[in-house]
Amino acid sequence: MIFVGVDWAGAHHDICVLDETGAVVSKKRIPDTLAGVAMLHEILAKHADNPEEVLGELYRKVVFDASAG
Numbered sequence: 001m002i003f004v005g006v007d008w009a010g011a012h013h014d015i016c017v018l019d020e021t022g023a024v025v026s027k028k029r030i031p032d033t034l035a036g037v038a039m040l041h042e043i044l045a046k047h048a049d050n051p052e053e054v055l056g057e058l059y060r061k062v063v064f065d066a067s068a069g
Helices: 034-047 051-068
Strands: 003-008 012-018 024-031
Touching: 012 034, 024 034
Parallel strands: none
Antiparallel strands: 003 012, 012 024
């Protein structure tokens, strides 16, 4: 299991991934572009036991939060 924090901004987003113990395993600033989304997917896939589930859940949360305003 991993925990992912995304600080969503206009031109870029800061990503922080923690492992089960709370240790930081990845921190990165990604651009607000399709390439940035690909970078996020790569980061999560590298650290998740089951990347498909993590990406699906994160995607739903990000879309919901972004549409809320």
